[in-house]
Amino acid sequence: MQSFRTEIENPVVEQDIIDLANKIELFKAGKVDEEKFRSLRLARGVYGQRQQGVQMIRIKLPYGKVLSNQLHRIADVSDEYSRGRLHITTRQDIQIHYVDLDRTPELWAELERDDVTLREACGNTVRNVTASETAGIDVKEPFDVSPYADAIFKFFLRNPICQEMGRKFKVSFSATEEDTGLSYMHDLGFIAKIKNGVRGFKVMLGGGLGSQPRHADVFYGFLESDKIIPVMEGVLRVFDRHGERKSRAKARMKFLIKDIGLDAFKKLVEEEQDAIEYKSVAIDAENYPVSIPVSVEAPTVEIEDxxxxxxxxxxxxxxxxxxxxxxxxxxxxxxxxxxxxxxxxxxxxxxxxxxxxxxxxxxxxxxxxxxxxxxxxxxxxxxxLGFVEAGYNKAVDITACPGTDTCNLGIASSTGIADELERVIKTEYPQYLKNEDLIIKISGCMNACGQHNAANIGFQGMSIRTPDKLVAPALQVLLGGGNKGNGQGVFADKVVKVPSRRGPEALRRILNDFETNGNGKLFVDYYLQQGEKYFYEMLKDLSDATNLTQEDFIDWGTNEAYVKAIGIGECAGVVIDLIATLFLESEEKIETAKEAFTNKVYSNAIYFAYRSMVNSAKAILLSENISTNTQAGIINTFQTEFVENNKINLGVSFSKLIYQIKNNAPTQAFAKSYIKNAEDFLEAVRVFRENEKQLVS
The missing domain is CATH 3.30.70.3340 (Alpha-Beta Plaits)
Structure with a gap:
C-alpha cells in the first residue's frame, strides 16, 4: 500500500484506494461475502469481465471533458496495466479492459495523480453525469451547462445517500432544446432554459432503456439552477428508501415511478426537504474554470486530396x-x-x-x-492518426457496446455487426455520409448499453433456435425510435428477429424502402407512416430458422462456432457468515458517521447512522429467513416481526426511531443523538442474535 499512499494529496481519495486494496485481500481470504465485495468494487469502477480472472476498469469523466495531461495519464495507465487500448462508452467514460484485480488500487492511484477517478463509475451509484459534447460552444445554447454538470458530479461523489442504492442512477444535461443529452431516457435529465432572465432547467424524471424502456415524465417545467442539487438529493433519498432491492430487473427509478405515480413520488421528495441541509445551492458558473485556446500562427499546409x-x-x-x-x-x-x-x-x-x-x-x-x-x-x-474519416455523428457513424467481446452479459456480437453495417453504408449508400438524421445503434443484449431502442434503426443481440435445437447468433431488429427534442422521444418497436448474418440484408431492405418511399421525411415519421406490420412483412422471410447455412452459426467478428454463454464472475470459493459480515458493515458505518461528525459534516454523519440501522435490521431479518425488497420494507417488517412481537425491546417504535432522519434538520445535536441510536440498536440486535444462536445450540 505504501507505494501509492504517499503520492496522493487528497486523504479521502487515499483512504478510498487503501480500503479497496484491503477489501480485495479480505475477499480473497474468504472473509468478505462475494456479493458485498462486488458492490464495493463496482462503486470503485472495477467491473467483472467476460474473460475470467481479469477486470474492466471504467474511468469517470464528467460530461466527457478530458484535459491533455489527463489523456496522457490514461494512456500511460493503459499501457502499464492493460493492453494499450481505450474504449469510449455511450456515457462519455473511458474503459480499460484486461486488468488484474490485484493491481486495480495501484492503477487508481496513478490516475488520481491527474485528478482522474474511478469512483462510482459502476455499481448502484450515481453514474457519470453526461452532457451535450457541445456544451459551452453550442451556437444555440442559452448558457453553458458544463458548470452545472460538474457541480452535480462533485456534490454526489462519495455522498452517503447514493452509495448503496438498489440500482444505478443516470443523469444528463442538454445544452439546447435539441436535447442532445437525451433527457427523456434518464433517471434525471436537465434541459437548459432561461425564464425571466433566470437560469434554470426543464427537469425530466424516471426515464430508462433496457428490456422495458420508459419515457421520462416532466418533473418540473422550469426549476431554478440553485434548486437542482436539493431536488436531486430528495429524489435520491426517496429512491434509496423506496426503490426495489430484491429483484434487479425492477430496481430502476422508472419502476418506482410507475408503481407509486409521479404525484406521490413528488410528495415524498417534498417531504424530504426538511432533512436536507442545503435548501439552495448556488452554482458559480461565472467563475467556472474553462480551457483557454492557444494563439498560434497557421502553418502552411498543402492539401493533396x-x-x-x-x-x-x-x-x-x-x-x-x-x-x-x-x-x-x-x-x-x-x-x-x-x-x-x-x-x-x-x-x-x-x-x-x-x-x-x-x-x-x-x-x-x-x-x-x-x-x-x-x-x-x-x-x-x-x-x-487515421482520424479524418468522414461522417461524424452521421448515419454511417454507428454506436455499439462491447457485446460479447468483453461484457459478461453479451449474447451476440455488437462490434462485429456494427463494423459490417458501416462497411455496407459506406460502399453501397455513400449518400448517408452526410445524413445526420438517420441514427443506427447496436447492443449485445437487452440492457441497451448501445441504446438500441432509442435509435431509428436498432439491433439487439439475441440467439435463435432451429427446429432441431441448434443455437445461432441473432439480432432483434427495432425501428422507429428517435429524439424529437425538448424532452420528447420515441422508443423503437421490436419488429422481427433475424439470424445475425442476415443483419446487413435487413438493413439494405430498410434503406432501399426509405429511399423509395421516405419522400424526404425524417425516418421517425416515415416509420410511423408505414407502420410496424409493413416492416414485419418486409423482413419476416429473413427470420426463417429452418434454412440456416453453416455460416449462420458463426457470429460477426469471429471464426468460431457460436456458443450462447454468459460470462463467469468472481467467486470467493469459501462459505462465510453473511450475518456477521452485515454486522461488521454496520460497525464500519457507525465509525464513518463518527468521522463525519468530527469533521462537522452532520448530514453525512446522520445518513451513515441511518444506513447502519437499516443494515442491522436487515441482518436480523435474514437470520430469520425473512427478506424484503426495499429499505422501507425492511423497516416496516422489522417493526412488525421484532418490536411489536416483543422479541426486541427498543423502548420505542423502530419506525419512529429510524425515521427521525426525515423529520429533523441535520444539526449537531441531532447527529450526535442519532449516532447513539444507531450504536444502541446494533448492540440490541447483536444481543438478540447471540441469544438465538445459544438457544439453537
Whole structure:
C-alpha cells in the first residue's frame, strides 16, 4: 500500500484506494461475502469481465471533458496495466479492459495523480453525469451547462445517500432544446432554459432503456439552477428508501415511478426537504474554470486530396458560438482507439487548440476551440492518426457496446455487426455520409448499453433456435425510435428477429424502402407512416430458422462456432457468515458517521447512522429467513416481526426511531443523538442474535 499512499494529496481519495486494496485481500481470504465485495468494487469502477480472472476498469469523466495531461495519464495507465487500448462508452467514460484485480488500487492511484477517478463509475451509484459534447460552444445554447454538470458530479461523489442504492442512477444535461443529452431516457435529465432572465432547467424524471424502456415524465417545467442539487438529493433519498432491492430487473427509478405515480413520488421528495441541509445551492458558473485556446500562427499546409478535405469539412466540422473558432469531430470506430494515438492527439490539442477533448454520447471525440484557419493543418495531422474519416455523428457513424467481446452479459456480437453495417453504408449508400438524421445503434443484449431502442434503426443481440435445437447468433431488429427534442422521444418497436448474418440484408431492405418511399421525411415519421406490420412483412422471410447455412452459426467478428454463454464472475470459493459480515458493515458505518461528525459534516454523519440501522435490521431479518425488497420494507417488517412481537425491546417504535432522519434538520445535536441510536440498536440486535444462536445450540 505504501507505494501509492504517499503520492496522493487528497486523504479521502487515499483512504478510498487503501480500503479497496484491503477489501480485495479480505475477499480473497474468504472473509468478505462475494456479493458485498462486488458492490464495493463496482462503486470503485472495477467491473467483472467476460474473460475470467481479469477486470474492466471504467474511468469517470464528467460530461466527457478530458484535459491533455489527463489523456496522457490514461494512456500511460493503459499501457502499464492493460493492453494499450481505450474504449469510449455511450456515457462519455473511458474503459480499460484486461486488468488484474490485484493491481486495480495501484492503477487508481496513478490516475488520481491527474485528478482522474474511478469512483462510482459502476455499481448502484450515481453514474457519470453526461452532457451535450457541445456544451459551452453550442451556437444555440442559452448558457453553458458544463458548470452545472460538474457541480452535480462533485456534490454526489462519495455522498452517503447514493452509495448503496438498489440500482444505478443516470443523469444528463442538454445544452439546447435539441436535447442532445437525451433527457427523456434518464433517471434525471436537465434541459437548459432561461425564464425571466433566470437560469434554470426543464427537469425530466424516471426515464430508462433496457428490456422495458420508459419515457421520462416532466418533473418540473422550469426549476431554478440553485434548486437542482436539493431536488436531486430528495429524489435520491426517496429512491434509496423506496426503490426495489430484491429483484434487479425492477430496481430502476422508472419502476418506482410507475408503481407509486409521479404525484406521490413528488410528495415524498417534498417531504424530504426538511432533512436536507442545503435548501439552495448556488452554482458559480461565472467563475467556472474553462480551457483557454492557444494563439498560434497557421502553418502552411498543402492539401493533396481537396475533395476528401471538403467532404471532411462538411461532415466533421461544427461551428462554435465563439467567433473565429470551430470544433472538429473525430469519428472513432466503435469507440476504440489506442494509446499511441491518444498521446499524439493530446499533444496536438495542447499545442494548437485549448488543451482538451470531449467524448461524445456516440462514442466519438470532439476537439473544441480550433481556429478556423488551422483546419487544413488539423486535417493533415489527424490524417496521420487515421482520424479524418468522414461522417461524424452521421448515419454511417454507428454506436455499439462491447457485446460479447468483453461484457459478461453479451449474447451476440455488437462490434462485429456494427463494423459490417458501416462497411455496407459506406460502399453501397455513400449518400448517408452526410445524413445526420438517420441514427443506427447496436447492443449485445437487452440492457441497451448501445441504446438500441432509442435509435431509428436498432439491433439487439439475441440467439435463435432451429427446429432441431441448434443455437445461432441473432439480432432483434427495432425501428422507429428517435429524439424529437425538448424532452420528447420515441422508443423503437421490436419488429422481427433475424439470424445475425442476415443483419446487413435487413438493413439494405430498410434503406432501399426509405429511399423509395421516405419522400424526404425524417425516418421517425416515415416509420410511423408505414407502420410496424409493413416492416414485419418486409423482413419476416429473413427470420426463417429452418434454412440456416453453416455460416449462420458463426457470429460477426469471429471464426468460431457460436456458443450462447454468459460470462463467469468472481467467486470467493469459501462459505462465510453473511450475518456477521452485515454486522461488521454496520460497525464500519457507525465509525464513518463518527468521522463525519468530527469533521462537522452532520448530514453525512446522520445518513451513515441511518444506513447502519437499516443494515442491522436487515441482518436480523435474514437470520430469520425473512427478506424484503426495499429499505422501507425492511423497516416496516422489522417493526412488525421484532418490536411489536416483543422479541426486541427498543423502548420505542423502530419506525419512529429510524425515521427521525426525515423529520429533523441535520444539526449537531441531532447527529450526535442519532449516532447513539444507531450504536444502541446494533448492540440490541447483536444481543438478540447471540441469544438465538445459544438457544439453537
Amino acid at each position: 481537396e475533395e476528401a478535405f471538403q467532404l471532411w469539412k462538411a461532415t466533421n466540422v461544427i461551428p462554435q458560438k465563439q467567433e473565429g473558432y470551430v470544433a472538429i469531430g473525430i469519428k472513432v470506430l466503435l469507440g476504440d482507439f489506442y494509446t499511441d494515438k491518444a498521446r499524439l492527439l493530446a499533444d496536438l490539442v495542447q499545442n494548437y487548440a485549448a488543451g482538451e477533448i470531449r467524448l461524445s454520447l456516440r462514442q466519438n471525440i470532439l476537439i473544441p476551440f480550433v481556429k478556423a484557419d488551422l483546419l487544413p493543418f488539423f486535417y493533415q495531422e489527424l490524417a496521420k
